[in-house]
Amino acid sequence: MAAANARVGADAVRVIILGAPGAGKGTQAARLAAHLGVPKISTGEMLRTAVAKKTPLGEKVHPVMEKGNLVPDELLVALVRERIAEPDCDRGFVLDGFPRTLPQALGLEEMSERPRAWVVFDFEVPREELMKRLSGRRWCPTCQATFHLLNNPPRREGTCDECGTRLIQREDDHESVVAQRLHEYDESTFPLIEYYRTRARMIPIDANRPMDVVFGDLLLAIEVRA
Ligand code: AMP
Numbered sequence: 001m002a003a004a005n006a007r008v009g010a011d012a013v014r015v016i017i018l019g020a021p022g023a024g025k026g027t028q029a030a031r032l033a034a035h036l037g038v039p040k041i042s043t044g045e046m047l048r049t050a051v052a053k054k055t056p057l058g059e060k061v062h063p064v065m066e067k068g069n070l071v072p073d074e075l076l077v078a079l080v081r082e083r084i085a086e087p088d089c090d091r092g093f094v095l096d097g098f099p100r101t102l103p104q105a106l107g108l109e110e111m112s113e114r115p116r117a118w119v120v121f122d123f124e125v126p127r128e129e130l131m132k133r134l135s136g137r138r139w140c141p142t143c144q145a146t147f148h149l150l151n152n153p154p155r156r157e158g159t160c161d162e163c164g165t166r167l168i169q170r171e172d173d174h175e176s177v178v179a180q181r182l183h184e185y186d187e188s189t190f191p192l193i194e195y196y197r198t199r200a201r202m203i204p205i206d207a208n209r210p211m212d213v214v215f216g217d218l219l220l221a222i223e224v225r226a
Contacts, residue, residue: 012092019123022130029096042096068180077107123207138167
């Protein structure tokens with residue numbers, strides 16, 4: 001598919017993962033994408049990379065992200081449009097953290113064929129569990145791998161299994177910022193569950209279970225996809 005045309009092929013596997021911060025979207029998206037042999041597109045990771053490299057986009061979004069607010073829709077839609085026009089997305093992709101608002105969902109619909117063929121997972125996790133997960137989450141600033149002090153500890157304490165970098169806490173996982181991120185989720189992203197219920201294959205997932213069990217459910221749902 002030509003890069004100038006941001007529409008992906010009609011038979012591609014396209015997955016959206018909805019869920020609050022800390023629901024495990026990133027971890028499962030990475031596993032699912034590797035299993036399906038398609039790219040994982042994480043807007044949070046793309047933005048954090050831009051921040052770390054101090055690109056013009058990074059400089060613009062950093063103050064927004066550090067407060068736990070959502071980055072403006074036009075920027076996100078443009079970022080995803082450009083990314084899914086790349087040839088590695090021809091066979092599909094797994095989206096992690098996008099769309100997060102109604103205008104983003106509409107933007108995505110404009111750039112894709114057969115939106116009804118999308119698989120949309122909604123990861124459900126009780127609020128108190130989300131707080132525990134976010135406070136124990138540790139992150140690699142080099143390769144963006146994510147760990148958890150209790151649920152998914154690295155092999156060597158404080159060190160990334162993938163690249164050996166010292167793990168840190170993401171600045172937006174600090175308690176003061178988490179409340180605002182959850183508020184943004186409730187206000188802007190939660191309504192998308194209703195939106196997708198009638199427009200795509202929407203599958204609620206109890207994500208408050210061990211990672212392998214959740215992953216098994218995702219695979220099952222993908223395999224029976226129309
Ligand atoms: P995440 O890693 O998905 O939790 O995203 C981290 C932060 O990046 C969010 O709190 C937002 O500030 C920003 N961000 C990521 N994806 C989006 C999006 N689709 N729309 C708006 N802001 C986003």
